[in-house]
Amino acid sequence: MDKVHKPTMNWAATDLNKEWKRFKQHCEFTFKGPLATKSEVEKVNYMMTYIGDKGREVYGTFTWARAEGDRPAENETLNGVYAKFDAYVAPKKNTIRATVNFHRRKQLEGERFDDFVTDLRVLVKDCNYQEEDRMLRDSIVCNALHSKVKEKCIDLGDELTLDKAITIGQNYETSQESMKVIINKDEDAKIHEVRKRSNYKQRPKQYNKTSARNNKCTKCGYDNTHNKCPAKGKTCAVCHKLNHFAAVCRKKGTNPKGAHQVEEQYAETDSDTESQDEYQHLIDVINAIGKTSNSEWHETVIVDGEPVRIQIDTGAAASIMSYSWVKNKKLNHKLKPTSLKLQSYTSHALEVKGCITLPTTYKKCTVDIMYYVVKTDKIPILSGAASKQLQLIQRINSINDYPQLRKTTGTLPGK
Known part of the structure; x- marks a missing residue:
């Protein structure tokens, strides 16, 4: 006992x-x-x-x-x-009070539907109703937690019985629990691409230096059977010229130490239109080559109140922050999980710990910037878009807007 x-x-x-x-x-x-x-x-x-x-x-x-x-x-x-x-x-025992308690009973957040129904059955006993089942049915319709349960009950109209109302609530709860399991599995899966559309054909093979050149596009490095080259309008991270990727840049061998690059890979969709949405993009961040040098492309900014020496990378599609820096700082913002996978130009996966949005200030300009936190000892990277937001860089569309640049002081080599 x-x-x-x-x-x-x-x-x-x-x-x-x-x-x-x-x-x-x-x-x-x-x-x-x-x-x-x-x-x-x-x-x-x-x-x-x-x-x-x-x-x-x-x-x-x-x-x-x-x-x-x-x-x-x-x-x-x-x-x-x-x-x-x-x-x-x-x-x-007070019948009026019991009736009030019965009608005020609502399913609570996180409460199991069966527990809610059981409590209704107990409360209705003291109300002295002639049709307890009908009152229980109506209470489920009015006081169930989820609007989907209420909608499905109302759709049945006069055909709705107590048993049907309970079945609807139980089925909805079961389906929601199943969805949580599926979503958790999807988040744990290894995802190596950021999709712009969910339906797409198989991605063309990546550029291979040993492949025959006549089967490869000289602008992007992929199979030249695509309808529109994904490198069109893009800026090379090596020479900073338009309409080709760093992977096929002829000046790739002269890439200075400390440079960072971003490569974009694509796959064609089922549609044959020329819209940019016809491509899905992978964000491939290139680690610094050699040691970081002090150059004009480095700047000190204030990140969440802390001064940080950062690399301005106009070709980077994502801003990167060192995990050791985030771990050692008492930040006011929490590190959030992310399913995004980053890899280097050499296809080496980068260990992404998560992402975090931090207020970043340069002079009088403050912007909330999302950083992908990577386990690396390299200097942090500020993407082209973020650099533009902080007014660290400015895009010049026409040299006519700057007359001082039109004055020639010499000639280019070979001219």
């Missing part, structure tokens, strides 16, 4: 009648289970040990019928003791 949860009576309960019914039911299960072999008098005594000090005080106020012939004394039978306490809590 020591391992069995003993019944307890809460005499401070707001609804004393409901609390007594709960306590009485627990006692009945106990007397039919672990204490089934006990005598009637012993069961009464057990109950009086469970009922608490207040219950024993109330017990002392009752008047009991004495034993007569074969009939035992009233206080020696469970039914006799039950009847006295039933009568004691009965005056505290």
